[in-house]
Amino acid sequence: MKYPSKAVPFEKSTFSYFIPILQALNGHQYTPLNLYTKIPINKRPTTDEYIDALICLYVLGKIALNEELGVLCRVN
Numbered sequence: 001m002k003y004p005s006k007a008v009p010f011e012k013s014t015f016s017y018f019i020p021i022l023q024a025l026n027g028h029q030y031t032p033l034n035l036y037t038k039i040p041i042n043k044r045p046t047t048d049e050y051i052d053a054l055i056c057l058y059v060l061g062k063i064a065l066n067e068e069l070g071v072l073c074r075v076n
Helices: 014-025 032-038 047-059
Strands: 063-066 071-074
Touching: 014 032, 014 047, 014 063, 014 071, 047 063
Parallel strands: none
Antiparallel strands: 063 071
């Protein structure tokens, strides 16, 4: 996970991927793989960064996982 600092600008940190992920989930439910493809290519993180961002959003209570359907959804 990359934290913003003097050496790492915000745009290169894991936090910068929160907005594209939440925007893609706005009003939709996707599997993690389908959600990844919904993120614009120019804002798409690497696989490791994507997983880190999903974990952070889940821990913060911003997304939820429906275990029965295997989909992620945005929590308001």
